[in-house]
Ligand SMILES: Nc1ncnc2c1ncn2[C@@H]1O[C@H](COP(=O)(O)OP(=O)(O)OP(=O)(O)O)[C@@H](O)[C@H]1O
Ligand code: FES
């Protein structure tokens with residue numbers, strides 16, 4: 001327990017430092033679809049892998065959120081990535097492994113993994 | 124669903140969709156009574172008597188994107204298969220209480236599964252929600268409160284990767300201790 005709390009304290013300090021360094025509106029955003037069929041298709045494992053990857057890389061400037069069903073069942077699990085100033089990119093049939101690569105390529109390097117994209121927002 | 128924790132995430136998503144600001148999850152495993160009881164209480168918009176009657180009917184849903192609502196019927200099926208049942212209690216404007224019971228020793232009982240990932244997934248949202256997870260197994264108990272965490276974090280939002288990753292690991296460690304530390 002004590003070790004966990006020390007760890008939390010460290011995360012808090014890194015996070016505060018990040019808040020000091022950046023403007024609030026420069027945040028990247030990841031959205032995972034969490035309707036029942038999303039969950040049944042593995043959306044929670046996808047979310048869990050994204051959190052693990054962000055945690056390991058200490059990426060503090062990414063907001064992680066969820067959305068309910070968007071009626072694209074056949075493509076679940078769905079993950080949206082929105083980089084600051086860029087249109088929304090939606091990935092379909094994501095699994096834990098793809099989710100980690102989306103963090104590494106798209107979030108970290110800004111490179112869209114086109115073959116998994118099922119939809120793109122307006123420019 | 125392959126895990127009780129996935130059913131629970133489904134209940135949490137229902138509560139969040141109903142606009143809940145406070146959610147209480149209670150899991151009690153009682154070997155003496157051979158019973159596991161899962162309860163999710165929320166203060167969301169609730170349901171009237173008619174909606175409540177229909178809630179476990181797969182052809183009832185207030186969602187607009189698809190004609191069937193699967194969450195509650197799936198839970199009902201799991202409970203029934205494991206010698207238990209699902210009870211719903213709700214009042215419009217007040218909130219909802221869902222209680223699922225299952226026989227603890229039932230061979231078909233799904234494993235508890237990844238409660239850490241379930242709670243972290245429910246907390247990954249911009250609108251704040253105060254969530255308490257209380258789990259008792261025999262004489263041992265574990266409690267997690269997002270209110271406590273938010274107080275500790277101050278201005279830092281809960282929904283950033285490193286914080287929610289900490290949450291999932293913290294909860295899974297706590298739950299593993301209920302089982303004598305040998306895992307989920
Ligand atoms: N906690 C709750 N508060 C208020 N209404 C609820 C709650 N849980 C369920 N309901 C109502 O019962 C309906 C059926 O719920 P159920 O989980 O079975 O399906 P759904 O949420 O509509 O769709 P799905 O779970 O498949 O994504 C919901 O559409 C909602 O109107
Ligand atoms: S969650 Fe699959 S169509 Fe909505």
Ligand SMILES: [Mg+2]
Pocket residue numbers: 036133136137192193194195
């Ligand atoms: Mg539901």
